[in-house]
Amino acid sequence: MRNITKRDSKSSSIIPELERLRDDSRAVVVVPILKKTGKASADIVAQPATRSDESRLEEATGLALAIDLDVVHGMIVSVAQPKPGTLLGTGKIEEIGHVLSEKDAGLVIVDHPLTPVQQRNLEKEWNAKVIDRTGLILEIFGRRASTREGTLQVDLAHLNYQKGRLVRSWTHLERQRGGAGFMGGPGETQIEADRRLLQDRIVKLERELEQVRRTRQLHRSKRKKVPHPIVALVGYTNAGKSTLFNRMTGAGVLAEDMLFATLDPTLRRLKLPHGRMVILSDTVGFISDLPTHLVAAFRATLEEVLEADLVLHVRDLSDPDNQAQASDVLRILADLGIDEKEGAERIVEVWNKIDKVEPEVREALVKKAASADNTVAVSAMTGEGVDDLLTEIGRRLSGVMTECTVVLGLDQLQLLPWVYQHAIVDGREDLEDGRVSLDLRLTEGEATELERRLGNGPKAVEEDW
Numbered sequence: 227m228r229n230i231t232k233r234d235s236k237s238s239s240i241i242p243e244l245e246r247l248r249d250d251s252r253a254v255v256v257v258p259i260l261k262k263t264g265k266a267s268a269d270i271v272a273q274p275a276t277r278s279d280e281s282r283l284e285e286a287t288g289l290a291l292a293i294d295l296d297v298v299h300g301m302i303v304s305v306a307q308p309k310p311g312t313l314l315g316t317g318k319i320e321e322i323g324h325v326l327s328e329k330d331a332g333l334v335i336v337d338h339p340l341t342p343v344q345q346r347n348l349e350k351e352w353n354a355k356v357i358d359r360t361g362l363i364l365e366i367f368g369r370r371a372s373t374r375e376g377t378l379q380v381d382l383a384h385l386n387y388q389k390g391r392l393v394r395s396w397t398h399l400e401r402q403r404g405g406a407g408f409m410g411g412p413g414e415t416q417i418e419a420d421r422r423l424l425q426d427r428i429v430k431l432e433r434e435l436e437q438v439r440r441t442r443q444l445h446r447s448k449r450k451k452v453p454h455p456i457v458a459l460v461g462y463t464n465a466g467k468s469t470l471f472n473r474m475t476g477a478g479v480l481a482e483d484m485l486f487a488t489l490d491p492t493l494r495r496l497k498l499p500h501g502r503m504v505i506l507s508d509t510v511g512f513i514s515d516l517p518t519h520l521v522a523a524f525r526a527t528l529e530e531v532l533e534a535d536l537v538l539h540v541r542d543l544s545d546p547d548n549q550a551q552a553s554d555v556l557r558i559l560a561d562l563g564i565d566e567k568e569g570a571e572r573i574v575e576v577w578n579k580i581d582k583v584e585p586e587v588r589e590a591l592v593k594k595a596a597s598a599d600n601t602v603a604v605s606a607m608t609g610e611g612v613d614d615l616l617t618e619i620g621r622r623l624s625g626v627m628t629e630c631t632v633v634l635g636l637d638q639l640q641l642l643p644w645v646y647q648h649a650i651v652d653g654r655e656d657l658e659d660g661r662v663s664l665d666l667r668l669t670e671g672e673a674t675e676l677e678r679r680l681g682n683g684p685k686a687v688e689e690d691w
């Protein structure tokens with residue numbers, strides 16, 4: 227039912243320079259540390275919400291690997307005083323230059339936003355291509371987008387990124403040449419023309435996106451009539467959402483050891499142990515320090531989460547940074563409108579990858595999860611704890627109303643008083659042939675009772691999502 231327009235990962239690239247570099251993609255990853263951050267504590271559950279320098283390097287390397295780059299070296303460089311023209315100081319630039327020639331690398335990934343001027347200057351200094359964090363994330367998003375909406379969102383984010391860089395270069399040029407007096411010069415005219423071209427494409431894409439969203443909204447309101455609660459999986463990138471999704475549904479969603487393997491939400495029906503159906507939704511992974519306009523671009527994808535009856539927050543407990551990652555995820559959920567109070571009722575913490583942690587830590591984690599009200603420890607890989615998770619989902623949803631449309635035949639009209647007494651009737655249509663169609667909201671117990679009284683079960687609306 228979904229409009230799939232998969233980008234050909236071999237032939238198209240969001241960043242043209244990366245396209246050209248595909249055959250020579252030996253890369254060095256540089257993580258500039260502008261401010262000292264705290265070290266990861268040994269207590270992986272209660273450590274402070276800061277990321278260690280090492281894990282930043284690990285994450286940046288993971289991002290580079292996710293677009294098939296051959297990472298030959300990674301470096302953490304401390305920056306005492308950021309230089310406006312190059313970000314890094316002369317000594318560091320030289321040091322990195324040596325590494326580049328030693329490792330025969332032609333690409334540097336700088337895990338920090340760079341201005342166009344900084345990027346250009348560093349490229350000149352190193353005689354190598356330089357990609358900043360925003361560019362890298364855009365490239366990953368571009369390769370992973372699989373639905374029409376996802377692709378449009380990425381293209382739009384990229385155009386906005388380009389536009390911002392054009393504007394900045396223009397301001398820079400203008401300043402260099404002495405200000406407004408040169409407004410009509412040939413350089414500015416070209417930049418103005420480029421800007422107009424970009425703006426036209428942005429407007430066109432925004433219109434297209436609006437259309438796709440409207441269609442999705444229609445699907446969504448139809449889906450709302452599907453008589454099953456929605457359970458959404460969220461979590462930091464690589465936490466194991468897709469693996470858990472597959473484990474729970476038996477579905478073949480792409481699960482790879484790559485950041486952002488999932489960009490668009492995927493939906494599957496899932497039967498809980500006691501027979502109740504739910505719709506499970508897999509969503510895009512979260513990441514720290516996501517550039518603001520990228521967050522905005524991907525908000526629509528995450529809005530599915532807002533409509534969920536239950537949110538499973540999947541955490542990789544084997545990652546020493548999981549506490550900081552979890553704080554980031556919760557902050558974004560709060561931004562989306564799931565506030566803390568509501569969140570406590572709607573969020574189940576899923577502590578994943580317990581198979582990967584040391585046995586004694588694992589025992590403590592399982593115990594801690596069992597005694598907490600909203601936590602289940604699992605291994606999506608081995609399946610350990612997944613039955614407990616399904617039971618917990620059922621328990622949490624027991625109070626959630628089921629929505630359905632029931633058509634009462636002529637011989638079932640005597641049930642009308644019972645229905646009005648027990649269900650919330652959102653809509654009624656008396657059909658020409660005498661049958662009555664009802665939009666209902668009921669608790670799970672009432673739905674089962676109605677099913678029993680009807681004899682053949684309620685006739686739900688067609689599930690055409």
Ligand SMILES: Nc1nc2c(ncn2[C@@H]2O[C@H](COP(=O)(O)OP(=O)(O)OP(=O)(O)O)[C@@H](O)[C@H]2O)c(=O)[nH]1
Pocket residue numbers: 461462463464465466467468469470480481482483484485486487488489509510511512578579580581582604605606607608
């Ligand atoms: N050892 C172990 N590995 C796991 C477990 N769950 C997931 N993994 C691995 O972790 C990696 C990431 O898993 P995914 O399911 O792709 O993660 P995700 O959260 O969907 O990732 P994004 O799509 O990037 O958001 C894969 O290599 C999985 O095999 C687990 O319980 N134990």
